[in-house]
Amino acid sequence: MDSPTVKHISDRFVRPHITTDEMERPIHLPPWDLLMLSVHYIQKGHLYPKPSAGFHIAEFLRRINHSLSLTLSHFYPLAGRLVTTNSPHDDGSYVVSIDCANSPGARLIHAAADLTISDVLSPTYVPVVVQSFFDHDRAINHDGHTMSLVTIQVTELIDGVFIGCSFNHAVGDGTSFWNFLTALSETYRGKTPISRPPVNNRWFPEGCNQIIPLPADQIPSRYESPKLLERFFHFSAESIAKIKSKTNYQSGTTKISSFQSLSALVWRGITRARNFPAEKITGCRLATNNRGRMNPPLHPDYFGNSINPMRTSAAVGELLRNDLGWAAWRLHEAVVGHSDEKIKGFVSAWLESPVVYRMEQVFDTDSVMMGSSPRFDKYGIEFGLGKAVALRSGYANKFSGKVTGYPGRDGGGSVDLEICLPPATMAALESDEEFMSCVS
Numbered sequence: 001m002d003s004p005t006v007k008h009i010s011d012r013f014v015r016p017h018i019t020t021d022e023m024e025r026p027i028h029l030p031p032w033d034l035l036m037l038s039v040h041y042i043q044k045g046h047l048y049p050k051p052s053a054g055f056h057i058a059e060f061l062r063r064i065n066h067s068l069s070l071t072l073s074h075f076y077p078l079a080g081r082l083v084t085t086n087s088p089h090d091d092g093s094y095v096v097s098i099d100c101a102n103s104p105g106a107r108l109i110h111a112a113a114d115l116t117i118s119d120v121l122s123p124t125y126v127p128v129v130v131q132s133f134f135d136h137d138r139a140i141n142h143d144g145h146t147m148s149l150v151t152i153q154v155t156e157l158i159d160g161v162f163i164g165c166s167f168n169h170a171v172g173d174g175t176s177f178w179n180f181l182t183a184l185s186e187t188y189r190g191k192t193p194i195s196r197p198p199v200n201n202r203w204f205p206e207g208c209n210q211i212i213p214l215p216a217d218q219i220p221s222r223y224e225s226p227k228l229l230e231r232f233f234h235f236s237a238e239s240i241a242k243i244k245s246k247t248n249y250q251s252g253t254t255k256i257s258s259f260q261s262l263s264a265l266v267w268r269g270i271t272r273a274r275n276f277p278a279e280k281i282t283g284c285r286l287a288t289n290n291r292g293r294m295n296p297p298l299h300p301d302y303f304g305n306s307i308n309p310m311r312t313s314a315a316v317g318e319l320l321r322n323d324l325g326w327a328a329w330r331l332h333e334a335v336v337g338h339s340d341e342k343i344k345g346f347v348s349a350w351l352e353s354p355v356v357y358r359m360e361q362v363f364d365t366d367s368v369m370m371g372s373s374p375r376f377d378k379y380g381i382e383f384g385l386g387k388a389v390a391l392r393s394g395y396a397n398k399f400s401g402k403v404t405g406y407p408g409r410d411g412g413g414s415v416d417l418e419i420c421l422p423p424a425t426m427a428a429l430e431s432d433e434e435f436m437s438c439v440s
Contacts, residue, residue, distance in 0.1 A: 064163075
């Protein structure tokens with residue numbers, strides 16, 4: 001995507017450095033992948049300072065190209081394309097899989113922008129131009145039939161370099177995304193073997209046919225975000241500790257986690273800012289990793305989707321009448337209750353009636369969605385330019401109440417939250433005493 005300030009200079013496709021027989025076989029998609037076909041690509045990236053001397057973009061791109069090829073040898077599904085075939089049933093249903101044998105590969109883009117790091121970071125709200133630092137603008141995962149399943153876009157700024165990764169969410173989740181980027185960083189820096197090689201065998205329920213047809217009426221749909229402001233709020237390690245101590249004290253327990261406490265704070269703050277009537281039902285969803293909750297557990301480096309948006313709900317009046325600890329305990333109970341039985345029950349129900357997520361139905365505008373996790377070592381991803389000065393995301397999967405968690409750059413348990421809200425709601429949140437008193 002070109003914009004008035006971002007110019008695409010070149011692009012190329014990159015294949016795995018090493019090919020194996022596995023890459024010649026189709027990759028059939030399990031339920032967690034198929035239901036993502038209407039969701040946007042994952043778009044996350046790092047902003048690095050550009051060295052004042054000795055930096056040559058041509059050499060940098062050559063090394064990124066080589067590193068990407070090496071990394072795709074491990075994460076080979078990302079070098080493929082989606083393909084659709086008719087199902088064996090004479091009912092109009094169809095089958096979606098990944099074909100790695102007949103694909104040009106992943107995409108690498110070189111772009112440039114007449115912008116400084118300050119132009120990107122100094123505004124209170126994330127400037128719209130950041131969306132142009134990523135490929136696959138407004139693309140849904142189903143577009144992976146004709147578009148790359150992963151793209152690395154290197155955008156050279158006046159005094160910085162932005163490395164944006166857009167990654168097909170039907171191929172993998174956030175854990176898969178960050179493991180891929182970590183591996184790309186490691187190969188760039190010559191660290192071999194990579195620390196967390198992916199487990200590429202897709203999980204299917206016991207006895208499930210690996211060729212799963214989707215009903216003819218489950219046609220992927222597109223989603224356009226409303227007018228939103230995006231702002232980063234920083235919470236120091238000290239502030240996080242105080243929030244956690246408060247929620248546990250109010251609930252008479254020691255079991256509530258830091259992120260559950262922070263999520264409760266955000267849920268209450270955004271709900272107050274929306275000024276909903278007391279009887280309205282509002283929810284808070286946490287994107288929950290299923291890998292370690294299953295019996296037997298999936299490998300931590302399982303490559304694919306293994307998440308559920310776990311929802312807790314309450315009437316607005318009840319949520320705001322009770323204290324912060326009450327909301328945090330509700331979230332804690334939901335997390336603890338997300339068991340192997342519930343996970344596999346969800347998959348079994350889906351197989352009985354397969355559906356493709358529709359963004360406007362799954363992520364309602366009356367709720368808050370806590371996405372990504374500050375636990376991933378996102379600032380550990382480096383490409384010879386030193387530590388990133390900031391992390392940013394693209395247009396993808398943004399709606400009112402979407403919150404994305406990042407580790408704070410200063411580490412130590414600090415957290416940055418990217419919050420997306422309509423202008424009036426954002427202004428109200430910025431005036432919310434409980435919420436803003438915790439922002440560092």
